[in-house]
Amino acid sequence: MHEHGRLPIWFFIGVLLTAYGVLILGAGLYGLSHPANVVLDELHIGIWWGILLLLVGLFYVLRFYPRKQ
Amino acid sequence: MHFPIALLLLQASKQLVSLSPVDIVIIALYFLMVLGIGFYLKNYTKTGEDFFMAGRDMSSWIAGLSFVAANLGALELMGWAGSAYQYGILAAHWYWIGAIPAMLFLAIVMMPFYYISKTHSVPGYLKLRFGESSRLLAAISFGFMTVLMSGVNMFSMAKVMQIVLGWDLNFSIWVSSLTVAGYVFFGGLLSAIFNEVLQFFLIWLGALVITILGLYEAGGWSGVVHRIHERWPNGDYTHMWAGLGSFTGNPMGINWVGIVMGLGFVISFGYWTTDFLVVQRVLAAKDLRSAKMAPIIGAAFKMAVPLIVILPGLLGLAVLPDKLVAESAQAANPGLHTYNDVLPLMLARYCGPGLLGLGITALIAGFMSGMAGNVSAFATVWTYDIYRAVIKKDADDSHYVTMGKWCTVLGVLVSIGTAYLVMQSNSIMDYVQSLFSFFIAPLFGTVILGMLWKRATPAGGFWGLLIGTLSSVAMWLWVQQVPSALSIIALSSNAKPMAENMFRALWSWIICVAVTVGVSMVTQPKPEEELVNLVYGATDIPSEGDLAWFQKPAFWAILVAIVLVVLNIIFW
Numbered sequence: 173m174h175e176h177g178r179l180p181i182w183f184f185i186g187v188l189l190t191a192y193g194v195l196i197l198g199a200g201l202y203g204l205s206h207p208a209n210v211v212l213d214e215l216h217i218g219i220w221w222g223i224l225l226l227l228v229g230l231f232y233v234l235r236f237y238p239r240k241q
Numbered sequence: 242m243h244f245p246i247a248l249l250l251l252q253a254s255k256q257l258v259s260l261s262p263v264d265i266v267i268i269a270l271y272f273l274m275v276l277g278i279g280f281y282l283k284n285y286t287k288t289g290e291d292f293f294m295a296g297r298d299m300s301s302w303i304a305g306l307s308f309v310a311a312n313l314g315a316l317e318l319m320g321w322a323g324s325a326y327q328y329g330i331l332a333a334h335w336y337w338i339g340a341i342p343a344m345l346f347l348a349i350v351m352m353p354f355y356y357i358s359k360t361h362s363v364p365g366y367l368k369l370r371f372g373e374s375s376r377l378l379a380a381i382s383f384g385f386m387t388v389l390m391s392g393v394n395m396f397s398m399a400k401v402m403q404i405v406l407g408w409d410l411n412f413s414i415w416v417s418s419l420t421v422a423g424y425v426f427f428g429g430l431l432s433a434i435f436n437e438v439l440q441f442f443l444i445w446l447g448a449l450v451i452t453i454l455g456l457y458e459a460g461g462w463s464g465v466v467h468r469i470h471e472r473w474p475n476g477d478y479t480h481m482w483a484g485l486g487s488f489t490g491n492p493m494g495i496n497w498v499g500i501v502m503g504l505g506f507v508i509s510f511g512y513w514t515t516d517f518l519v520v521q522r523v524l525a526a527k528d529l530r531s532a533k534m535a536p537i538i539g540a541a542f543k544m545a546v547p548l549i550v551i552l553p554g555l556l557g558l559a560v561l562p563d564k565l566v567a568e569s570a571q572a573a574n575p576g577l578h579t580y581n582d583v584l585p586l587m588l589a590r591y592c593g594p595g596l597l598g599l600g601i602t603a604l605i606a607g608f609m610s611g612m613a614g615n616v617s618a619f620a621t622v623w624t625y626d627i628y629r630a631v632i633k634k635d636a637d638d639s640h641y642v643t644m645g646k647w648c649t650v651l652g653v654l655v656s657i658g659t660a661y662l663v664m665q666s667n668s669i670m671d672y673v674q675s676l677f678s679f680f681i682a683p684l685f686g687t688v689i690l691g692m693l694w695k696r697a698t699p700a701g702g703f704w705g706l707l708i709g710t711l712s713s714v715a716m717w718l719w720v721q722q723v724p725s726a727l728s729i730i731a732l733s734s735n736a737k738p739m740a741e742n743m744f745r746a747l748w749s750w751i752i753c754v755a756v757t758v759g760v761s762m763v764t765q766p767k768p769e770e771e772l773v774n775l776v777y778g779a780t781d782i783p784s785e786g787d788l789a790w791f792q793k794p795a796f797w798a799i800l801v802a803i804v805l806v807v808l809n810i811i812f813w
Contacts, residue, residue, distance in 0.1 A: 178285050181278075181303060181435045185442050188274050192267060192446075192599060199263045199595030208593030212454050218595050221450060 179238055186232025189225045197222025256407035257582065258589040264598025271602045272420055274439070275609065279424025279432040289638045292429030292645050293621045294361055294525050299434060301531035305538030307434040308522040309546075310441035311614035318448065318550055318607050319401060322587075323580035325554025326565055328492045329469075329478025330812055331485075332554065333547045338505040341805045343513035344540035345798045347523070348533045351514050353782045354692050355524060356532045357774045362524075362618075363517040363688065364626040370691040370775050371702030373630065378706055380626035382680050383517060384619055388652050391615035392659020398608040399660065405585040406601065414660050417605065421612045422653040426646050430525060430621070433613040437522075440606035441542075447603025448549035451584070454591040455556030468559035478558060481812045487735070494737025503743025507750040511685035518618045530785045533794040540801050544808070550584075557583040561590070612656070620648040679717065682746035683709025686753035693777045694761075695769065701761030709753025716745045 200218025207213050260268075286292045299307070324332040360366040364383065368376035399413035424432045459465045466479050476492060477484050484491035485500060513519060513536075526532035557565070565586075566577045578586060588600040624645045633640070687706040690697045719726045720741055728734040731744040772779040790796055 178282070181438045184274065184278055184435070185439050188270065188439065189442070189446075191270055195263055195267055195270075196595035196599065199261075199593070203593055210593045211590050212458060213593065215454070215457070217450060217454060217591070218593055221446075221596060221599075225446065 180236050182232050183236040183238070186229050186234075186236060189229030190233055191229070193222050193224070193226025193229050195222075196225060257405045257578075257585045258597060258601075260406065260598065260601070261594040263595050264601065267595065267598030268602050268605065271443070271606065272416075275424050275436050276420060278435050278439070279427040282428030282432045282435065286427075286429045286431050287642075289641050289645070291431060292642045293625065294521075295429070295431040295434050297525055298527040299522075299525045299531070299535075301526060301534035301538060303434060303438055304523055304526040304531060304535035306441045306542065307437040307525075308519055308535055309539035309542050310437040310444070310610045311519055311522055312543075313441065313444055313546065313607055313610065317611070318444070318604065319581055319584045321550045322554040322557070322584040323565075323582070325551040326557045326583045327554075327567075327580045329476065329558070330481055330551065330555060331491060331493055333481060333551045333812070334500055334504060336543060336547050336551065337481075337805055337808060338500065339509045340513060340543050341540050341801065342505060343509040344536045344543065345802060346510065347514045347520075348536035348540075348794060349798050351688075351692060352523065352533050352536065353529065354775060354777075354780065355520065356526070356529050357780070357783060359774075360524070361625050362622050363515050363520055363684075364622055366688065366775075367691070367702070368626070368630070370772075371687070371697075372699040375687070375699070375703045375706060376626055376630065378703065379684060380622050380630075382710070384622050384627065386680065387518065387615045387619045387622075388655040389659050391612055391619075391652070391656040393663055394608065394611060394615075395656055396660035396663040398604075401581075401585075401604070404582070405604075410664070414657060417609060418612065418653050418657055421609050421616060422650055425613055425616050425620070425649045429642075429645065429649075430521065430617045433617040434522060434525060436613060437610045440610040443599070443606040444603045444610075445549060447599045447601075447606075448553070448584075450596055450600070451553045451556070451587045451591055452548055455553060455560060455587065459556060459559045465555055465559045469555065473558060478555065479812070481809060483813060488731075488733050488737070488740065489735050493740075494735060495740040495743065496733070499731065499736075499740045499743040499747075503740075503747045507682045507685065507746045508743065510689075511681035511746065511750070515684045515688050516681060517622060518614045521618050521621060522614075529783055530788075530794065533785075534797065537794055537797045537801060541797075541804075544801065544805060553587050554583050557587055561586060615656070616649050616652045619652040620645045623648050623652075679710055679713040679749070682750040683713065683753035686750045687757060690754060690757050691776065695772055695776050695778050696761055696766050697757060698761040698764040698766045700764040701757040701759075704760045705753045705755075705757030708756045709749045712752045713745055713749035716748060720745075 196218055200216055200220075200222050203213070203216065203218055285296075290296055321332055321335065324335075355363075355366060358366060358369055360369060362380075364376045364380035367379050395414055395418055396410075398417065399408075399410045402408040402413040403410055424436060428435070456462065456465070459468055469478050477490075482497065485495070485497040488494050488496050490496075523532055523535045526535050561583070563578065565580050565583060566574075568579050568581075571577050571579050584604075588597065592600050624641050628644055628648075629636075629641060683706050686709055687702050690705070691702055716726075716730055720730065727736055727741050730736075730748065731740040733740075736744070769779050774780050785793065
């Protein structure tokens with residue numbers, strides 16, 4: 173998992189997706205009271221996409237978190 | 242962090258979308274992450290093998306995703322979405338028959354020779370197989386064209402950011418290119434590959450929203466087809482093969498021979514099997530099985546890319562209220578949007594704050610993955626195939642690593658210079674793009690004969706490559722000077738410019754092969770013991786080990802090929 177002692181790329185991906193998930197979910201929740209001028213805004217895709225990114229990101233972070241052998 | 246944010250907020254009034262603060266934070270986080278990865282990896286890139294070949298310890302998944310991401314540039318995303326709007330689903334040929342067979346052929350047939358010869362580059366393979374002159378010809382052409390193409394892409398990307406977001410051209414060019422230079426300088430190919438995998442995720446997650454919401458709005462695929470037929474009754478935008486019986490039966494002005502032989506065989510095989518930009522990623526795999534699996538994994542994802550590129554273009558045809566026009570028509574009426582705007586327009590249509598930042602990050606990530614690919618490949622070819630071969634043959638490893646690092650910076654600076662050159666004259670862009678295409682088809686002829694035919698001689702390889710390339714240049718000049726020559730090259734008076742590229746590639750490949758065979762028959766071949774690990778018939782291909790059937794690369798290659806056939810039948 174941690175070849176030659178370096179962190180795997182999957183861990184970095186997890187960190188970034190987690191951060192993006194939080195931001196996009198937050199923006200989506202804010203959009204409930206401040207609707208954006210986009211088509212299909214009523215679906216609140218930002219909330220769903222934010223949750224998806226958060227789940228994928230957390231999975232990668234936890235799965236590839238650097239642990240001492 | 243203050244200066245880019247301040248600059249980002251200085252947006253011009255005439256732009257397609259406006260960013261909110263959360264979008265800017267998302268973009269800024271992306272820049273921080275890619276630079277951070279490069280800085281982190283500098284401790285793991287000490288030797289030449291680390292810097293130029295990523296230590297040759299990449300798994301098949303990392304090498305495969307990097308392989309396909311290096312090709313998935315922002316211009317590719319926007320350009321092919323625009324082509325899908327203009328030509329319909331025909332554009333998907335560039336992702337399916339124009340890529341998948343070649344990627345599978347690379348995996349199963351060619352990869353063993355690249356891998357077990359332990360070459361560090363495609364020109365390096367030519368040195369082993371045909372000698373120094375073929376290597377130098379390939380290396381100089383590749384190095385020169387790579388940085389020029391990188392500059393053209395850089396300018397195009399900056400132009401896109403100006404149109405979409407109102408960003409200043411200089412800002413886009415310098416910030417994005419210096420970021421790429423930074424992370425490749427620190428971590429070499431390892432850093433480029435790591436970031437390409439990250440960028441691959443971002444591109445998909447940023448662009449897939451458009452597809453999902455577009456399909457929802459249009460009522461699924463059948464709804465898309467229905468709407469397109471209703472709105473565009475005179476064009477066939479939803480069939481891949483039905484209109485290719487003649488040059489006049491489809492909007493591209495090309496027939497099935499051009500698509501199958503020109504695109505599907507010569508151009509595709511030339512690019513995917515010999516362009517070092519993509520092959521370098523696979524050479525970094527940790528063992529032969531991984532090296533064979535990497536292009537197969539790449540092919541599976543490549544086959545899915547039309548979901549985020551071609552489908553948004555078709556969705557644009559189905560749902561966008563305004564009709565988009567060609568660049569030439571926009572020049573006469575600047576208020577109109579062009580075909581190439583379709584992806585940003587769809588992004589602006591569906592994506593509110595946050596998702597818009599992710600979508601723009603996907604475009605930036607696409608640009609940077611392509612540029613990092615160019616720069617890292619250039620550094621390797623320059624250092625190993627030109628500098629070490631001709632200028633300084635006996636330096637120690639650390640000297641070449643230092644050279645590679647500064648070559649990265651040099652490559653970026655030349656690219657920036659090219660970008661400014663293109664800014665002065667747009668026609669330079671057309672020339673550079675044409676120049677790149679001259680070399681790929683003949684190079685494929687030379688490499689494939691070298692790998693599969695023991696009788697091919699060093700003289701045959703060199704002269705075939707040289708004359709094949711020159712013939713391509715001559716045909717291009719001929720059509721430039723005498724436009725009617727297109728009908729001779731493409732074998733039809735109804736052929737359009739798109740057909741010229743296909744048929745020119747096909748002819749130059751045939752000429753390369755004919756010259757290589759002809760010269761080889763009258764010159765002395767290498768003794769067979771010098772062809773071990775380089776040529777089919779003189780090489781014992783190492784076993785992949787005791788693998789179950791579902792672990793064998795051939796099984797997955799057949800599966801991908803079957804899916805390819807099924808997709809083409811579905812969208813016939």
